[in-house]
Amino acid sequence: NAGVTQTPKFQVLKTGQSMTLQCAQDMNHEYMSWYRQDPGMGLRLIHYSVGAGITDQGEVPNGYNVSRSTTEDFPLRLLSAAPSQTSVYFCASSSGIHNSPLHFGNGTRLTVT
């Protein structure tokens, strides 16, 4: 099992560019989420999904879009990158919303110049 796969591992963008961070899981998990991790701030939730076709905002959703057309995939879109979006992004999945451990990918390190 690959678990949660994130691509790319590293990305450099210029301000104003757009891109999509990819996340795929092969565990048939209903719940998926995106976090960003910044020094001194810890993990902060961006968006999450409890199943295909359902998404919701987390703590820091501005500047990011998500969609969930399949159970396996949960891409995160940056519409117009800003230097404040420089961060490490983690995708996570679990079998359910309550009491279920999260399985994390190994992250995408994004730098916006």
Place this chain on the structure above:
Amino acid sequence: SQKIEQNSEALNIQEGKTATLTCNYTNYSPAYLQWYRQDPGRGPVFLLLIRENEKEKRKERLKVTFDTTLKQSLFHITASQPADSATYLCALDSARNSGNTPLVFGKGTRLSVIA
């Protein structure tokens, strides 16, 4: 306001000793609390989950306690080894039994076990 605080940003201990990490929360009423380990350049990895009606949970050299009166969880690693060096994160459900509510994380404690 709601807060999750892991009291030490960094903790250094000697090999063989017990490491104790603290997670305190304010204005949450979690039904459960989880602990994760994160190594540099990697995603967090789940270690233990403890429910509100459980005082203590153990897994090999790991022990977690959960005191809902003190609003605190303690995470212990006994007989610590240099390989235990990592950042440890606590996480809790942010809205009790309210349906689709994801985990909220503390900022983590970086543990260094010195040989």
